[in-house]
């Protein structure tokens with residue numbers, strides 16, 4: 388099997404995307420898509436996966452699909468370069484999931500750290516829906532159906548890619564080289580791997596209500612930045628401050644370029660200089676936050692403008708998803724043809740199989756015929 392350079396990734400549509408998604412995932416996808424290094428790029432809106440924990444609220448998923456599509460397009464995911472599609476429109480993914488389920492044990496699924504922490508967070512420990520427990524298997528199908536060798540995603544997706552690698556290894560060793568082996572491509576900067584929430588909690592998350600959304604307006608961004616947690620020991624301006632584990636500085640590391648300093652904060656040439664001053668004492672949080680808000684708004688401004696334009700042509704957005712889903716389906720169908728062949732369930736396209744069976748039954752009939760003739764002859768004698 389020739390290995391093309393292919394990346395595949397996606398998001399659950401459970402709301403609008405936030406700046407954690409942007410620095411952790413979307414920005415990278417756009418760079419990869421534009422790098423010219425990839426033969427094919429697939430970006431999936433994982434509505435079926437979203438239903439594994441929002442099965443009781445399909446309206447939410449329905450609303451969020453278009454929100455996520457708008458976020459993708461306004462950030463620069465380009466439908467001419469990347470196939471943007473909807474998971475539920477690709478039935479081959481569910482067929483592949485089914486075959487993979489035979490290769491995974493229950494205890495392995497229960498060990499997946501991301502699933503474990505989600506179960507805890509959602510209070511699912513006592514009664515976990517089987518679909519939810521199995522979503523890593525379905526995610527392995529997402530990745531392999533598109534022959535992806537690269538999965539650009541955040542750290543929380545590492546256990547999923549690992550589980551996918553195990554499935555690929557098992558499949559290929561049982562049935563012959565069929566599936567491409569994927570690897571995870573993490574964000575380059577540590578600050579981008581997992582952007583903390585405004586409240587300093589480990590993760591920016593809609594359910595924790597600690598996010599800045601890509602679609603937030605300028606004023607909202609300013610207000611939210613002003614509420615951010617900083618260094619709890621930095622009580623007065625004169626106090627020496629801590630920059631590590633300080634959300635304001637983590638955000639600056641993720642977003643601020645030297646050019647932002649030149650434009651908005653010329654007292655400091657770059658982030659190191661600002662950090663040095665903060666640690667020395669004499670620099671107030673409000674001043675740093677004002678700068679951070681300007682930086683974030685500078686990054687979000689073109690994204691917001693594009694989003695606004697796209698919002699005026701929603702039918703075109705749906706059209707992109709529909710066409711992308713058709714293209715994605717074609718690719719998945721090709722992979723499934725290979726998979727069915729490997730699993731020996733390609734009954735109707737294998738001429739040799741039919742010929743072989745024809746011969747087998749012909750021989751069986753012939754043998755029976757011969758035996759009957761022999762016995763008849765014996766009887767006569």
Ligand code: TRP
Nearest residue numbers: 395396397398399433436526529
């Ligand atoms: N699990 C991802 C999320 O929670 C979404 C997802 C589904 C995904 N299938 C994928 C990501 C395949 C990367 C590759 O957002």
